Amino acid sequence: EAGVAQSPRYKIIEKRQSVAFWCNPISGHATLYWYQQILGQGPKLLIQFQNNGVVDDSQLPKDRFSAERLKGVDSTLKIQPAKLEDSAVYLCASSSSVLSNQPQHFGDGTRLSIL
Amino acid sequence: SQQGEEDPQALSIQEGENATMNCSYKTSINNLQWYRQNSGRGLVHLILIRSNEREKHSGRLRVTLDTSKKSSSLLITASRAADTASYFCATVPNTGFQKLVFGTGTRLLVSP
Numbered sequence: 469e470a471g472v473a474q475s476p477r478y479k480i481i482e483k484r485q486s487v488a489f490w491c492n493p494i495s496g497h498a499t500l501y502w503y504q505q506i507l508g509q510g511p512k513l514l515i516q517f518q519n520n521g522v523v524d525d526s527q528l529p530k531d532r533f534s535a536e537r538l539k540g541v542d543s544t545l546k547i548q549p550a551k552l553e554d555s556a557v558y559l560c561a562s563s564s565s566v567l568s569n570q571p572q573h574f575g576d577g578t579r580l581s582i583l
Numbered sequence: 584s585q586q587g588e589e590d591p592q593a594l595s596i597q598e599g600e601n602a603t604m605n606c607s608y609k610t611s612i613n614n615l616q617w618y619r620q621n622s623g624r625g626l627v628h629l630i631l632i633r634s635n636e637r638e639k640h641s642g643r644l645r646v647t648l649d650t651s652k653k654s655s656s657l658l659i660t661a662s663r664a665a666d667t668a669s670y671f672c673a674t675v676p677n678t679g680f681q682k683l684v685f686g687t688g689t690r691l692l693v694s695p
Contacts, residue, residue: 472625510671510685511626524682559625569614569633572683574625 470494472575474560480581486548489578493541493562499523501572502535502545503559511559517543518566547580555582587672587686595692602659604689606672607652613675615648616683617657620669629657629670662693 473492481487493500498519503511514533516523519540528535532551537543547554557579561572587608596602606615614633618626632639632648632655639646645658659666669690673683 508687510673510688511683512685513682516682561625569631571616571628571631572626573628574618576623576625 472560472562472573474558474575474578476578477576478579478581480583481550482583483552484549486546487550487580488544488546489558489560489580491543491545491560491575493543493560494573497562497564497573498540499563499566499570500537500543501561501563502543503561505557505559505577507556514545516566523566550580550582552582555580587674587684589670589672589686589689591689592687593690593692595694596662598662598664598693598695600662600693602662602666602691602693604657604670604672604691606655606657606686608655608672608674608684608686609653610674611677612650613677615646615655616673616675617644617646617655618671618673618685620671620688622668626671659691662691664693664695667691667693 475490500517502514505511514528515525515535517537520537535545557577559577561574563570563572587606590605616631617629620626630641632646643660648655669688671688672686
């Protein structure tokens with residue numbers, strides 16, 4: 469089966485600019501996650517979708533970050549305006565259900581650098 | 584916030600040796616999972632151990648879980664250069680949802 473697809477792979481922007489990332493999960497996976505991984509750390513969950521509804525966005529900085537999953541398939545994550553501390557890899561993952569015993573499948577991420 | 588801490592932060596061994604990584608966490612869990620991340624790539628699920636299990640095997644991987652000590656270990660036997668990667672433990676707290684909380688990771692280098 470095709471894996472989780474993310475684009476772009478790399479993005480360089482200046483602070484205060486906006487940026488968007490795109491994710492296409494594994495076909496049929498109802499649950500989609502966005503993570504932020506700062507260099508040298510483990511991934512941190514930003515937002516979790518079940519179909520097109522938000523399950524958990526408690527760690528999403530809502531003043532600058534937004535995410536949507538229209539039609540319950542693809543998802544986009546946006547940052548506006550970007551800050552220097554947003555430099556990180558943004559990972560998208562999907563799983564077949566929200567049940568805790570289902571593994572998550574990750575894309576290769578988008579590496580964001582803020583100048 | 585990071586739930587767990589992994590120890591050691593970095594590990595360097597020769598091919599054929601065993602590698603052991605430890606993970607400690609803070610709250611009660613539903614299950615604990617281990618993931619591998621190759622440089623510049625996404626994470627790959629390795630193994631899941633439930634809170635009522637004490638040991639689990641998958642190929643060259645052996646995972647143990649001690650819920651009384653809130654700790655887990657991952658053993659890779661007969662390591663290969665291809666095992667070079669970062670390894671993360673991730674816990675699923677007892678909230679009912681699949682919310683992974685990752686540790687800080689162990690960087691493993693296996694030299695030929």
